[in-house]
Amino acid sequence: MGSKVYFESPINYPNKFDFYDVGSTPNLLKSLLDVLDNCKNTCKEIYLSFYLFNNSFINDKLTELALLGITVNVVTIPIEGYDASSPKDIRDLETRNILFNGTKYSIARHIFGTHFKKKVPNFNFSIFPHIYLRSENVKTFSRGNMPYSLHIKSFLLVNKDGTSTLGMSSSNFAVRDLVKEESLLIVDADLQTTDVNLEFYKSLLLCSIPISEFDFNGDYTNYKVVSNKNSCSEKLMFIAPFYKNSGFSVEDRICELLISAKKSIKIVGQHICPINYTYQGKWNSSSVNAIEERSSLLPIIIEKCKEGLCVEFLSQTFASGDPKEDSKYRNPANTSSFVTFYNSLKNCKDVSYYVNENIHSKYIIIDDTQVIYTSFNYTPTQFIYLDQVSIDNFKNNPGKSYHGIYSEVGQFFLVSDIECVTNFVQNFTDLITRQATVKVLPKS
Numbered sequence: 001m002g003s004k005v006y007f008e009s010p011i012n013y014p015n016k017f018d019f020y021d022v023g024s025t026p027n028l029l030k031s032l033l034d035v036l037d038n039c040k041n042t043c044k045e046i047y048l049s050f051y052l053f054n055n056s057f058i059n060d061k062l063t064e065l066a067l068l069g070i071t072v073n074v075v076t077i078p079i080e081g082y083d084a085s086s087p088k089d090i091r092d093l094e095t096r097n098i099l100f101n102g103t104k105y106s107i108a109r110h111i112f113g114t115h116f117k118k119k120v121p122n123f124n125f126s127i128f129p130h131i132y133l134r135s136e137n138v139k140t141f142s143r144g145n146m147p148y149s150l151h152i153k154s155f156l157l158v159n160k161d162g163t164s165t166l167g168m169s170s171s172n173f174a175v176r177d178l179v180k181e182e183s184l185l186i187v188d189a190d191l192q193t194t195d196v197n198l199e200f201y202k203s204l205l206l207c208s209i210p211i212s213e214f215d216f217n218g219d220y221t222n223y224k225v226v227s228n229k230n231s232c233s234e235k236l237m238f239i240a241p242f243y244k245n246s247g248f249s250v251e252d253r254i255c256e257l258l259i260s261a262k263k264s265i266k267i268v269g270q271h272i273c274p275i276n277y278t279y280q281g282k283w284n285s286s287s288v289n290a291i292e293e294r295s296s297l298l299p300i301i302i303e304k305c306k307e308g309l310c311v312e313f314l315s316q317t318f319a320s321g322d323p324k325e326d327s328k329y330r331n332p333a334n335t336s337s338f339v340t341f342y343n344s345l346k347n348c349k350d351v352s353y354y355v356n357e358n359i360h361s362k363y364i365i366i367d368d369t370q371v372i373y374t375s376f377n378y379t380p381t382q383f384i385y386l387d388q389v390s391i392d393n394f395k396n397n398p399g400k401s402y403h404g405i406y407s408e409v410g411q412f413f414l415v416s417d418i419e420c421v422t423n424f425v426q427n428f429t430d431l432i433t434r435q436a437t438v439k440v441l442p443k444s
Contacts, residue, residue: 001190001235003420006031007427008171008182010358011434016179020093021100023055024177028169028184035165035186036061039157040068047201048155049075049128049409051148052082052172054108066123073124073201075208077148078220082108088176104176116211126208129220130241134283134389134406140396146221149241150409152375156189156197164194166236168373168411170361180360181431185373185413185420192233199231200238204409207242222403227387239376239410244387245286250412251296251383257366257414258300264310265301266365266428269377271332272315273341274298277380283389283406297378298344305348312352314431316359318342318440328438330357337380346441353441354432363424369416371424376410 008025010016022029039046046065053059053076066072084105089098115125132149153172157165166189171182189197207225230243239247258265274297281287305311319326319335320342332338345351364372376382386406394400415421431437 001193001417002188003415003417004186005415005420005423005427006184006186007361008179008184010179010181013179014096016358018096019088019090019176019178021090021175022057022093023173023175024179025171025173025182025184026093026179028171028182029055029057029173031184031186032167032169032173033057033061035157035167036065039159039165040065042159042161043070043157044160045071045073045158046155047073047158047197049150049152049201049204050172051077051151051153052104052108052174052177054082054104054111054175055173056111056175058173059111059114063120063123066120069122071122071124073126073205075126075128075150075204077150078127078129078146078214079105079108079112079216081146081148083176090175102176104174107175112211119212125211126205127211127214128204128208128409129223130207130225130404131221131223131402132241132404132406132408133391133402134279134384134386136391136394138394138396149407152409152411154375154411156194156201158194158198162191162194164189164197166193166197166413168375168413170375181356181358183361183363183427185415187413187415193236196231196233196236200240203228203231203240203242221400225405235414237412239382239385239408239412241405241407241409245284245385247383247385247407248294250410251294253412254364254372255297255300257370257372258297258304258364261304261309261366263367264312264365265304266312266314266425267378268314268359268364268428268431269362270316270360271338271377271379272313273332273337273380274301274378275337275340275344275380277384279384279386283386285387294380294383296380296383298341302344302348305350308350310350310352311348312354312428312432313345314354314356314359314428314437316355316357318355320440329355351441352439354437354439356431356434356437358436359431361427365421365424365428368425369418369421371415371421373413373415374410376408382408382410
């Protein structure tokens with residue numbers, strides 16, 4: 001399978017604090033629109049799932065293709081999940097002139113409204129309202145800040161001859177997001193990859209609600225999803241509430257690939273702390289113990305360090321447990337796991353750890369020959385799957401309950417195209433030498 005990767009960076013723009021009408025990744029948007037343009041005469045169906053879908057350029061292009069007779073299927077989260085706070089000036093990319101002032105919510109509202117009022121022929125706009133919770137101590141949540149699970153940013157273009165093009169990105173392409181260090185992967189998929197991808201999207205659509213049927217005033221806290229047989233391959237896997245234990249399966253596959261490493265491991269993510277963890281067995285129907293323990297990526301990484309492999313990390317957030325040191329960086333919301341991760345690494349030989357506040361790409365390079373490209377970060381939250389969570393009352397949300405499945409929606413693809421892998425390696429080198437990057441391990 002041929003693969004190509006594109007990268008985006010704040011260094012490409014005069015002011016890293018500008019918000020653009022073309023969204024948070026102007027260069028990646030151009031590449032995405034080119035891919036969509038090139039499929040006009042060959043494509044019969046498009047599936048696209050973005051956590052945030054408020055980019056009018058993407059919506060307009062998909063509308064154009066739908067009017068040409070191509071079936072377009074878009075899935076996103078409910079509009080109440082779009083941030084309505086802190087409106088910002090949105091600028092023209094070329095002139096930097098202010099075009100309007102808005103929030104992610106107000107910008108998305110126009111697109112949602114367009115599809116709700118009048119259906120575009122061949123354009124199916126659906127909403128996936130599943131949320132995921134597993135603690136009665138969770139912070140206060142309400143309309144506007146619900147923990148929606150659909151964190152994927154991907155698409156599939158199915159051609160008339162049965163071939164397809166797979167797309168994955170770290171970016172939401174969202175308007176009112178700042179430009180970050182992002183990436184976009186495009187793959188000419190083989191038949192098995194196409195089949196696995198199609199099965200995922202069919203399952204996702206089965207669990208989604210057409211916008212014309214969605215109750216915008218409804219309470220979807222306990223929204224049920226329809227379970228389906230997990231469709232996967234060695235190269236393409238999905239995490240989803242409708243795929244039982246899928247987070248654990250993806251975690252196991254990543255562990256297998258890390259074990260195979262012989263020379264080096266490079267891990268890039270917004271959040272990195274793949275420590276061992278526990279969960280309540282009563283909330284997973286496959287469990288036999290009251291408290292289940294899972295071994296994650298960290299023990300393998302430490303063992304590889306002992307074997308003499310060069311291991312490097314690059315993340316956006318960081319926490320060491322030292323308040324003075326941590327004040328220099330973006331800290332995750334819950335620092336304890338990150339502190340544990342850092343303390344496990346700081347005495348390891350041949351480990352380098354870098355921090356850059358702009359990182360949003362997520363990938364793992366093994367021996368500079370393979371890349372694990374993901375839509376998710378490397379933390380226990382991404383991998384835990386609990387299919388029978390039951391919380392009758394929340395301490396900070398009195399009167400609310402949750403009975404459902406704890407699982408994010410995420411995607412994993414293994415890249416082995418050597419030219420594409422080489423570009424990932426170069427990107428990693430570029431990122432760790434950026435002016436905004438700080439080396440925290442080994443300490444100088």
